[in-house]
Amino acid sequence: MLRIAFLIGFALVAAASSGIETALGDPIYVDQGPTWTAEDRADYYTRDQGSRLINLTWLRALKAKDGQPFLSDGLTRYGFLPNPGNNTNLPVGLHTTGPAESPMVGITCSACHTRQVEVGGKTYRIDGGPAFMDFQEFLSDLDKAVGDATASETAFAAFAAAVSQPATPSAADIAALRQRVDAWHLRFHAFAAGTLPPVGWGPGRRRDHLQPHIRHRRWAAA
Structure with a gap:
């Protein structure tokens, strides 16, 4: 021990x-x-x-x-x-x-x-x-990565092709996948935006001690 x-x-x-x-x-x-x-x-x-x-x-x-x-x-x-x-x-x-x-x-x-x-x-x-x-950065980056993949039809087509390998997805396949990914991202993005603080935890959450001071400054400014 x-x-x-x-x-x-x-x-x-x-x-x-x-x-x-x-x-x-x-x-x-x-x-x-x-x-x-x-x-x-x-x-x-x-x-x-x-x-x-x-x-x-x-x-x-x-x-x-x-x-x-x-x-x-x-x-x-x-x-x-x-x-x-x-x-x-x-x-x-x-x-x-x-x-x-x-x-x-x-x-x-x-x-x-x-x-x-x-x-x-x-x-x-x-x-x-x-x-x-740094678990917060992982969650934030995952949220952003899915957001980037769904940001445009071109981006999502590339994502769908990677998901479907080695097959080539049909238009119907892409539409069905888009519906599932959008539903997942709606929930996950709401979680990330609503729970992750603007100042990151940092590796090992070593910046947690800063959070009370940051919140205090926000309250004082309000």
């Missing part, structure tokens, strides 16, 4: 100066006792907890801010950690569920509760530790 506490404490100090960590090579899994096995870890990383975030095929077809596929880096740019056991390029804490022809991506507790730190040139992973990720 002391070793785990030391590694978590070291990570908090290092992260404050270096930003979001990126994994270098395969991590060394910290010994967390004989009852925590590799099978337990794999289950923890991918267990379905009822979340249904977005269709996997849609997520793969979306583009990031730089024009690359949204999943191109396995979402490590937000601080998510690689999961070598997942063959869909989803990181720790994201899993697929539902029918094989239309799998949904869900999020689990392990996304926010798995830590990775670098000590002495080695990468250590601590299952259950506090993640150092």
Whole structure:
């Protein structure tokens, strides 16, 4: 336990100066006792907890801010950690569920509760530790990516073609897909616009302490 506490404490100090960590090579899994096995870890990383975030095929077809596929880096740019056991390029804490022809991506507790730190040139992973990720930016960028895909007929046609690969979608297919995507984005955008604060949480929510002061200034201005 002391070793785990030391590694978590070291990570908090290092992260404050270096930003979001990126994994270098395969991590060394910290010994967390004989009852925590590799099978337990794999289950923890991918267990379905009822979340249904977005269709996997849609997520793969979306583009990031730089024009690359949204999943191109396995979402490590937000601080998510690689999961070598997942063959869909989803990181720790994201899993697929539902029918094989239309799998949904869900999020689990392990996304926010798995830590990775670098000590002495080695990468250590601590299952259950506090993640150092920017979950708000991930949600905001996902909202924007879907908004960009539906911004014009041309943009949506490209999105629909990527969703339908290798088949070529018909006009009816595109219209039906547009209806489903619009319905999803209506709900998700309402959630993002109504709940995410204008000043980002930052990696590990380290800017949370600023929020009361920001709200106070708004009230004072009003």
